[in-house]
Amino acid sequence: MATTYKVLGQVHPTLNTLTTAYTVPASTQTVVSTITICNLGAGPSTFRIAVRPAGAAIDNKHYIYSDAVVAPQDTQTLTLGITLGATDVVSVYSGSGKLSFNLFGSEIA
Secondary structure (H helix, E strand, O other): OOEEEEEEEEEOOOEOOOEEEEEOOOOOEEEEEEEEEEEOOOOOEEEEEEEEHHHOOOOHHHEEEEEEEEOOOOEEEEEEEEEEOOOOEEEEEEOOOOEEEEEEEEEEO
C-alpha cells in the first residue's frame, strides 16, 4: 500500500452553505491530520465541520465542530488525525462567507 502526503482539499464556501471539502477516493483510506480555518473578514465568524461516512446525508451526529468561532483576520489550526474510509466526505460551513478551509493529510491506496 502506497501512502501519499498531500493537500487534501481547499475551499472558500459561500455564506451559510455546507460545502464538500474532501471526498475519499474509491479503494483508498485517508488520514486528515490537520485542518486550518482562516478568517479573511473584518469580524468574527462561526464554522462547522462534519464527517459524513460513505457520503451519507448530513445529520447532527456527523458534526465534529458546530458554530465554533474564528476571530477576524485569524487562523485556527486543528490537529485531528481523523481516519476515513473510501467515499467518506468532510464537509465545512462558513457563517460569514469569509472563511477559507485547508485540509492536509495522507491517502493510503
